[in-house]
Amino acid sequence: MKQMMEQMGIDLEDIDAEEVVIRTPDEELVFSDAEVQRMDAQGQQTYQVVGEPESRERGAGGDAASASEDDGGDAIPQEDVDIVVQRADVGEDAAREALEEAEGDLAAAIASLE
CATH class of the missing domain: 2.20.70.30 (Nascent polypeptide-associated complex domain)
Structure with missing residues (x-):
């Protein structure tokens, strides 16, 4: 075959x-x-x-983020967190915190963790 x-x-x-x-x-x-x-x-x-x-x-586990976005908050997308976790080789909490400090800027968040 x-x-x-x-x-x-x-x-x-x-x-x-x-x-x-x-x-x-x-x-x-x-x-x-x-x-x-x-x-x-x-x-x-x-x-x-x-x-x-x-x-x-769809969006299961991200209900809090969706609610925050609906209220006008600046929720960090899970996809961005995943990218920082992979690139900087850190845990999810550290990645999310770095993204929040960098106001969602992926490059700045990764750079701050390296």
């Missing part, structure tokens, strides 16, 4: 994914132990995800 696919110009590659998240307007589907394959065929890449997702409401 693999030889036949190669002859047709189709290349399959397994991807060692730790987590796959699919966001819809209403929910997030989180695959923690998913098998992921990428197929390259005729210049197009197609991804196949196999596993059982955990479904959670």
